[in-house]
Amino acid sequence: MRLTGRIFAAAATAGILGLAATAAYAAAPTPWQLGMQPAATPVQEEIAWLHNIVLWLITLITIFVLALLLYVVTRFSAKRNPKPSTTSHNTSLEIAWTLIPVMILVGIAVPSFRLVYMQDRTERADLTVKVTGHQWYWEYEYPDHGGFKFDSRMIPENEIRQGQIRLLSVDNEMVVPAGRNVRVLTTSVDVIHSFYVPSFGVQKYNIPGRTLETWFRADRPGMYYGQCNQICGTNHAYMPIAIRVVPEAEFQTWVGEARRRFAATDAPATDAPATGAPTAAPPAQLAAATAAAGR
Numbered sequence: 001m002r003l004t005g006r007i008f009a010a011a012a013t014a015g016i017l018g019l020a021a022t023a024a025y026a027a028a029p030t031p032w033q034l035g036m037q038p039a040a041t042p043v044q045e046e047i048a049w050l051h052n053i054v055l056w057l058i059t060l061i062t063i064f065v066l067a068l069l070l071y072v073v074t075r076f077s078a079k080r081n082p083k084p085s086t087t088s089h090n091t092s093l094e095i096a097w098t099l100i101p102v103m104i105l106v107g108i109a110v111p112s113f114r115l116v117y118m119q120d121r122t123e124r125a126d127l128t129v130k131v132t133g134h135q136w137y138w139e140y141e142y143p144d145h146g147g148f149k150f151d152s153r154m155i156p157e158n159e160i161r162q163g164q165i166r167l168l169s170v171d172n173e174m175v176v177p178a179g180r181n182v183r184v185l186t187t188s189v190d191v192i193h194s195f196y197v198p199s200f201g202v203q204k205y206n207i208p209g210r211t212l213e214t215w216f217r218a219d220r221p222g223m224y225y226g227q228c229n230q231i232c233g234t235n236h237a238y239m240p241i242a243i244r245v246v247p248e249a250e251f252q253t254w255v256g257e258a259r260r261r262f263a264a265t266d267a268p269a270t271d272a273p274a275t276g277a278p279t280a281a282p283p284a285q286l287a288a289a290t291a292a293a294g295r
Contacts, residue, residue, distance in 0.1 A: 133193030
């Protein structure tokens, strides 16, 4: 009984620690990191899979070509072949070195095309977030939840607190629910930016005058970071992206708070002129003034 109790206690402790680790999970660059960040979405899992397959393939091809070159250099050197061969063609060899690369490229193209279409857009979006790039900060808008929007700016280095990450933490994160398909609409008000989140497999340009679409589904709650990876001016390096993925209930609570918090900034601008501002003359007065000036 004591052993059983200890096992249950250990399992409970592990579960609590696991939940804490999940809640505190963050996908961010690490010192001396090699390779990609751990995949947090189905799209990034496919990207990592294709990347690994192609990496092994090109490694084998490189080794094969190197071995072939070494063989040719040693086997057909001038010292070993004082009388050069007069052979100029080998039909079988030429067919082989044409067809084999074609077959390899077709084998790479099939999963590549599938991945491109998978990245393009989601057939069923549970949530839409509009991402607008500014010099140099992000603006997030939630059209499905009342249309509130807010700015997201990097926290200056002299204001970084415990637990925040230099050059990546922001004052207002994008918040989305876990396990939901999130449609992302990207645009810009000034120059070309790029919405890039490595662990999501998301990279989409923000182009003035155009609205582009991408998507992601993060199944694991936590903090995920990205950056603008399109050189967009002097403060290009200070446009981090911070996305907080939370359970559905927590997201609904955040939406209620965000509607109140950002309501003042979302108030529609009035067409009435400010006090003391000049007002436009009626069309009749403008016509009379123009005629008088002509005389």
